Amino acid sequence: MNNMKIITRNPHHLFSVLKHVPVIPLLLLLPMIVCGIFGPYLYLHDPTAMKLSMALKPPAWVSGGDWSYLLGTDNMGRDLLSRLIEGARASLIVAFFGVGFAGIVGVSIGMIAGYFEGKIDNIIMRFVDAQMSIPAILLIILLAAVLGGGLATIILSITLVFWTQYARVIRGETLSIKQRDFVVLAKVTDCGTFRILRKHIFPNTTNTIMVLATLQLGRAIIIEASITFLGMGIQPPATAWGLIISDGRIYMSTAWWIPTFAGMAIMITVLGANLLGDWLRDRLDPKLRQL
Amino acid sequence: MLAIEREGLMENLLEAQNVKKYFPIYDGGVLFKKYRMLKAVDGVSFSVRKGECFGIAGESGSGKTTVAKLILLLEKITEGNILFEGKNLGRLIKQDRSWYRRRVQTIFQDAASSLDPRMRILDIVSEPMEVQPSGTQSKSVIRHRTEEILHLVGLGSATLKKYPHELSGGQKQRVAIARAMILEPSLVILDEPVSALDVSIRAQILNLLTEIQEKQRITYLLIAHDLAMLQNISDQIAVMYLGKIVEMGNTEEVFDRPMHPYTKALFEAVPRPEPGRAKEVPAISGEIGNPIYPPSGCRFHPRCKETVPECRENEPVVRNIGKNHQVACHLLTRR
Numbered sequence: 001m002n003n004m005k006i007i008t009r010n011p012h013h014l015f016s017v018l019k020h021v022p023v024i025p026l027l028l029l030l031p032m033i034v035c036g037i038f039g040p041y042l043y044l045h046d047p048t049a050m051k052l053s054m055a056l057k058p059p060a061w062v063s064g065g066d067w068s069y070l071l072g073t074d075n076m077g078r079d080l081l082s083r084l085i086e087g088a089r090a091s092l093i094v095a096f097f098g099v100g101f102a103g104i105v106g107v108s109i110g111m112i113a114g115y116f117e118g119k120i121d122n123i124i125m126r127f128v129d130a131q132m133s134i135p136a137i138l139l140i141i142l143l144a145a146v147l148g149g150g151l152a153t154i155i156l157s158i159t160l161v162f163w164t165q166y167a168r169v170i171r172g173e174t175l176s177i178k179q180r181d182f183v184v185l186a187k188v189t190d191c192g193t194f195r196i197l198r199k200h201i202f203p204n205t206t207n208t209i210m211v212l213a214t215l216q217l218g219r220a221i222i223i224e225a226s227i228t229f230l231g232m233g234i235q236p237p238a239t240a241w242g243l244i245i246s247d248g249r250i251y252m253s254t255a256w257w258i259p260t261f262a263g264m265a266i267m268i269t270v271l272g273a274n275l276l277g278d279w280l281r282d283r284l285d286p287k288l289r290q291l
Numbered sequence: 292m293l294a295i296e297r298e299g300l301m302e303n304l305l306e307a308q309n310v311k312k313y314f315p316i317y318d319g320g321v322l323f324k325k326y327r328m329l330k331a332v333d334g335v336s337f338s339v340r341k342g343e344c345f346g347i348a349g350e351s352g353s354g355k356t357t358v359a360k361l362i363l364l365l366e367k368i369t370e371g372n373i374l375f376e377g378k379n380l381g382r383l384i385k386q387d388r389s390w391y392r393r394r395v396q397t398i399f400q401d402a403a404s405s406l407d408p409r410m411r412i413l414d415i416v417s418e419p420m421e422v423q424p425s426g427t428q429s430k431s432v433i434r435h436r437t438e439e440i441l442h443l444v445g446l447g448s449a450t451l452k453k454y455p456h457e458l459s460g461g462q463k464q465r466v467a468i469a470r471a472m473i474l475e476p477s478l479v480i481l482d483e484p485v486s487a488l489d490v491s492i493r494a495q496i497l498n499l500l501t502e503i504q505e506k507q508r509i510t511y512l513l514i515a516h517d518l519a520m521l522q523n524i525s526d527q528i529a530v531m532y533l534g535k536i537v538e539m540g541n542t543e544e545v546f547d548r549p550m551h552p553y554t555k556a557l558f559e560a561v562p563r564p565e566p567g568r569a570k571e572v573p574a575i576s577g578e579i580g581n582p583i584y585p586p587s588g589c590r591f592h593p594r595c596k597e598t599v600p601e602c603r604e605n606e607p608v609v610r611n612i613g614k615n616h617q618v619a620c621h622l623l624t625r626r
Contacts, residue, residue: 181404185470188363189419190392203409 028272036092098158106166114174346525
């Protein structure tokens, strides 16, 4: 018994290292991140180059497949694997900036609402309630229709939809943190409101923010793919996973591989993000279970 | 301890004049909300002299912590005045307010909650210096001063880089003391400074506090329910019950000749290690009254052993008995 303890605590022991790293979530997420950043160095074919003679090739391991087109080609003869790699970038950018901007806006507003309470809090929170009652996807379609599609629109829409959740959770955290003695003591030592928010309240909410952001990552990717699938998001000739699915939809019966692999890419990434979020939550603060 | 100074030279540092604090409590109504007043502090007057330790005793709900909050400007006074070095706290302008906040510091009961878990000890202790409006000092000056004050409370320089969770309960309270003392305040409010600590550490922290008081001529306002502790360190003591001071005076005087039935009951409730002392009937029974609907007349009468008819009808006035001893009780006029 005693011996076992020593082994698991030894940081150089492979097993104990693996215990502290979320292996599966990272393995699921890593392909998207690597492809998103290094995409142009990874693919064999130009993801937008059409070659009609090569159209609708099945994956390499199916009869009729070609090993230089590992996952097959679409109706225009574009290499699917290259398109998946290229499409990761849109997802990565949208997830990163959408969730990031939403976090900045939502956390600031949530801290203000929670710290000042009273009228400001009431107005902000009623507004949040109202916005949360509108289905996210509907709001984004509306925004896309007004502003036109494109990466910037999706990021803006995701920011507008997601900030409310941060605002709510961080408001609650702020309400409880500001009751704690160290905040009261900061007031007694004549710290200004801004300093209290920045130095005492914000650092104590970072765990929650991290968990929330990771969990929202998956949702952001799904929303981006859905909106692109509906034709309101990223527009061709750019490449995105949602676009591949919507292009391949009509070939479903003859070329199943077109939408299938893109769908799997979305699923794996979102699963990875969600698992990572769960892991972080349990790791950082088990009290956050309701998130 | 400070007997010589007490005779002549001592002046008042802090003076509370008929201070009241009422909290509005929501009591029904949708459009036209109705409120009732919770009378947390209801007409309290006392004065704290420079360099002394003024103790406030009372069970929970007696309003002693609210008094501390009022002095710390954490709550607005409903009525009455608090004077600090002759200045009225209700009418401080902005500069005076930050001057005042440098002069008055506090130490809370729960050291674990008093320290920001995300800050290093260096940053926690030096924060009062950093936010001073009168020019920011250089990093090395701040660090030097922090180290100095940590040594004063008995912590080494190795503590500087640590986070609060790496310290023990007693060490945390020492850090809280260092933070309160770094600007050399003239008044420090101690709100149950040791009641959350292990009994074995209490004496150490109390000794440290009295040591610092002697070295730096600080005035303490000590809020506690531990009467033995108050007897040991405070020079004056005020006993509060339901927002009012029922008895106040020189600590020795009050402990030797308690006059108010509530004070007597509190003293009787203190466990004394006497062998063979029979288990007695509890000196006081029931619970403290409701501050929203305080009992008529003397607020203590529902629990008092020595009630007379007057107690139900009239509020007793504060009477001087002896040189430095005041009591608010009807029994005094009866005798």
